[in-house]
Amino acid sequence: MQRAHDTMMNPPIEELLDRVDSKFSLVTLAARRARQINSYFSQLGDGLGHMVPPQVSSVARKPLSIGFEEIAADKIIRVEIEPESDDDAAEAEAGADSAEAD
Secondary structure (H helix, E strand, O other): OOOOOOOOOOOOHHHHHOOOOOHHHHHHHHHHHHHHHHHHHHOHHHOOOOOOOOOOOOOOOOHHHHHHHHHHOOOOOOOOOOOOOHHHHHHHHHHHHHHHHO
16 A cells, blocks of 8 residues: 655645646745745844735745745735736826826
8 A cells, every 4th residue: 555755845736736827826926925025034123014924834944935835825815917908008107297297
């Protein structure tokens, strides 16, 4: 009888891929969150407090591992941003030009 062994990655990649639509999305989301976590730990002594702390308790000390654990725990989700249409961009530019004229 064969036993499943632990993978090197915890949480397993299969579990993470169930939460996002592609490997690219997974890596991008985890990397962005890792940068935020790294910035949070960097600014702790400064007292700024504008970064969100890690949302899971983790034994991992690496920001990327913490980011993956947050994705697996559904603390971090991917949100689609609608691209601006050319009409919206033209209106925003016209509004900025009129504000400069005042």
